[in-house]
Amino acid sequence: MEMLVCIKQVPDDSVEISLDLGTKEPALIGVTPVVNAFDTYALEMAARLKETFGGEITVVSVGNDEVKNSLKNCLAVGADHAYLVKHEKSESLDPCGIANILKKAVHDIEGELETKFDLILCGKESTDYASSQVGLLLASKLRLPVATNIIKVEPMDGIMRIKQETEEGYRSIEAKTPCVVTVQKPDYDPRYPTIKSKMAARKKEIKELSPSEEVSSMLEVIRVFEPAKRVAGIKLKADNEQEVVAQAMSVMTAAKVF
Amino acid sequence: MARLIVHQERIPDHQELINICPFGALEEQDGKVVVNAACKMCRLCIKKGPEGAMEYVEDVKKPEINKDEWKGVAVYADHVDGTIHPVTFELIGKAKEMAAVTGQEVYVLFMGNEIRDKSEEILHYGADKVFVYDKEELARFKIEPYTAVFEDFIKKVKPSSILVGATTVGRQLAPRVAARMKTGLTADCTILEMNENSDLSQIRPAFGGNIMAHIKTPNHRPQIATVRYKIMNAPARAESKSGVIVDCDMDQEMLSSHVDVIDILPKAKETFIENSDVLVVAGRGVKKEEDINMLRELADLLGGQVACTRPMAESGWMDAKYQIGLSGRTVRPKLIITCGVSGAIQFVAGMNHSDTIFAINNDPKAPIFKSAHYCLVGDFYDILPKLIAKIKEKEGV
Ligand SMILES: Cc1cc2nc3c(=O)[nH]c(=O)nc-3n(C[C@H](O)[C@H](O)[C@H](O)COP(=O)(O)OP(=O)(O)OC[C@H]3O[C@@H](n4cnc5c(N)ncnc54)[C@H](O)[C@@H]3O)c2cc1C
Ligand code: SF4
Numbered sequence: 001m002e003m004l005v006c007i008k009q010v011p012d013d014s015v016e017i018s019l020d021l022g023t024k025e026p027a028l029i030g031v032t033p034v035v036n037a038f039d040t041y042a043l044e045m046a047a048r049l050k051e052t053f054g055g056e057i058t059v060v061s062v063g064n065d066e067v068k069n070s071l072k073n074c075l076a077v078g079a080d081h082a083y084l085v086k087h088e089k090s091e092s093l094d095p096c097g098i099a100n101i102l103k104k105a106v107h108d109i110e111g112e113l114e115t116k117f118d119l120i121l122c123g124k125e126s127t128d129y130a131s132s133q134v135g136l137l138l139a140s141k142l143r144l145p146v147a148t149n150i151i152k153v154e155p156m157d158g159i160m161r162i163k164q165e166t167e168e169g170y171r172s173i174e175a176k177t178p179c180v181v182t183v184q185k186p187d188y189d190p191r192y193p194t195i196k197s198k199m200a201a202r203k204k205e206i207k208e209l210s211p212s213e214e215v216s217s218m219l220e221v222i223r224v225f226e227p228a229k230r231v232a233g234i235k236l237k238a239d240n241e242q243e244v245v246a247q248a249m250s251v252m253t254a255a256k257v258f
Numbered sequence: 259m260a261r262l263i264v265h266q267e268r269i270p271d272h273q274e275l276i277n278i279c280p281f282g283a284l285e286e287q288d289g290k291v292v293v294n295a296a297c298k299m300c301r302l303c304i305k306k307g308p309e310g311a312m313e314y315v316e317d318v319k320k321p322e323i324n325k326d327e328w329k330g331v332a333v334y335a336d337h338v339d340g341t342i343h344p345v346t347f348e349l350i351g352k353a354k355e356m357a358a359v360t361g362q363e364v365y366v367l368f369m370g371n372e373i374r375d376k377s378e379e380i381l382h383y384g385a386d387k388v389f390v391y392d393k394e395e396l397a398r399f400k401i402e403p404y405t406a407v408f409e410d411f412i413k414k415v416k417p418s419s420i421l422v423g424a425t426t427v428g429r430q431l432a433p434r435v436a437a438r439m440k441t442g443l444t445a446d447c448t449i450l451e452m453n454e455n456s457d458l459s460q461i462r463p464a465f466g467g468n469i470m471a472h473i474k475t476p477n478h479r480p481q482i483a484t485v486r487y488k489i490m491n492a493p494a495r496a497e498s499k500s501g502v503i504v505d506c507d508m509d510q511e512m513l514s515s516h517v518d519v520i521d522i523l524p525k526a527k528e529t530f531i532e533n534s535d536v537l538v539v540a541g542r543g544v545k546k547e548e549d550i551n552m553l554r555e556l557a558d559l560l561g562g563q564v565a566c567t568r569p570m571a572e573s574g575w576m577d578a579k580y581q582i583g584l585s586g587r588t589v590r591p592k593l594i595i596t597c598g599v600s601g602a603i604q605f606v607a608g609m610n611h612s613d614t615i616f617a618i619n620n621d622p623k624a625p626i627f628k629s630a631h632y633c634l635v636g637d638f639y640d641i642l643p644k645l646i647a648k649i650k651e652k653e654g655v
Contacts, residue, residue, distance in 0.1 A: 218442035
């Protein structure tokens, strides 16, 4: 089974990002770039599929040279080929612009590797802007079936059997191959690279692609700002617990929960 | 963006032209000279190259769309088997506010199977027109036919803005529709403001909620936004009905699908935390799994449920569906009691619209106290048992 995983590099999501009051931009200097968490789940899912069903995994990302590091990390945890679509200002593109670039990349890579992807995996969203659209838009542009928020996928002759998480429960769905899926956190964690796999990844080449000629954004970010702060709440003193509990009781009565 | 056009017929010697570029941005491919990504637009090749071989073109701005052709605010009616998701009514309420700015109408798009009767309910919330597509093929949500119906609706009605609930269905449908209509979509908006020129200001959190981004769709219509449940206010249900139902039909052929729903496996029946009036939240201050029982006892007494922060969901002590926050659920209960929750911005983003926030934390500097209405600095292991006893006493249990 031939698989493509679309990767976005994002600022480390365990760091609280605040607004740089000087530049009025998110303060990202010093924050380590990492592979978007949901993309790591997608890659892990692909790696497990490869172990069972064979085939190869290609990863692709849109961005500048810095992204190569993230792609190297992907090569160390299961990817066989890595492509970077060079774009100096990928962060200024809206999801539709990114999907346009990826669409061309899919065709370019398929041409270069002389293959056809059976499955294209994306994370269900990114941890920075979280627009959760790229996978859906890419499928739409490639005219492929798509399933979102999936936690399991299994190929069966000519179709993919997919388990999708919804608010109400799970849906079992079948999609014709090839198809696109967006991956929710499954009940396993992504693997770590070993020293050996890291060494091997370092030797592999990251191939570059050029973006499609016309990418225009339909959305415009007018400005970014900090959310409003709330006025301080009422402090209840804790030195006398009976008193505190009595106050808590009156709060609950006021909130009409009794 | 500007770009270069290469006029192949005007290049006597390929290599000579290629050598001009100091950045190696010109190369030969299949007997043609092409410009690659390394081009810095220095335009040296135009000046020094053969006459007319390289041409520099500024992209002409696309003709502005005629915004006057697009009128009104439409809401997608989210439902499961005809039971309308309450986010729909919240969005109708918001749509009415928005439409009032421009003096336009509010539309609702309702598609499904055997839903005609159910559409009457929407008329209690003040929509001007409810467009109903009642078709067998629409019995279960399938992305392709649903997108096709949406497209049909947009082409017929031409709404200027469209609001879609950020439910599982809405999250799949809205981007597909946006792609089909070649327009922009802003997901998970928390603030929507209509401008008099019908441009919609769409405001949404980024980077885990520390930063808000203000987004516009200046040159495209319709403007599509998704909004999570419990972000907007629920409007009151009017006793009387208003507005009209418009029955719609469309080409049957557009309703085929390449994805089939084989089976729907419901999770165990339960009330979702979004629907609870009272929530008791377990944070990492809870030291052992069985300690959650104490919180559960309090929640039971108050007729509510226990919810949790992300570390608690990740530890496996509680199911992910009880997680509040940016990567969990957005809740808006009457009362929320947080126990041992630090109040990280990603958590607060999911609950700061609650009517009454009551925080218990033993660290007086915990950020949760910035969001809470009532701040209790103390150990909840001491406080909860006393509180529980007091409530039992009051209730006479
Ligand atoms: C992209 C992203 C998305 C995220 N999404 C979410 C999300 O949706 N939901 C979410 O919750 N988190 C989310 N997080 C994680 C979030 O940043 C915090 O790490 C998390 O909310 C902290 O959970 P906590 O308050 O339970 O734990 P902690 O931060 O560890 O806080 C525990 C608190 O309990 C107090 N405490 C300890 N013992 C007691 C006691 N006996 N009595 C009283 N107080 C006590 C401590 O003083 C401390 O303040 C996200 C993070 C990222 C980067
Ligand atoms: S503009 Fe400069 S970089 Fe671009 S092709 Fe011409 S010479 Fe090369």
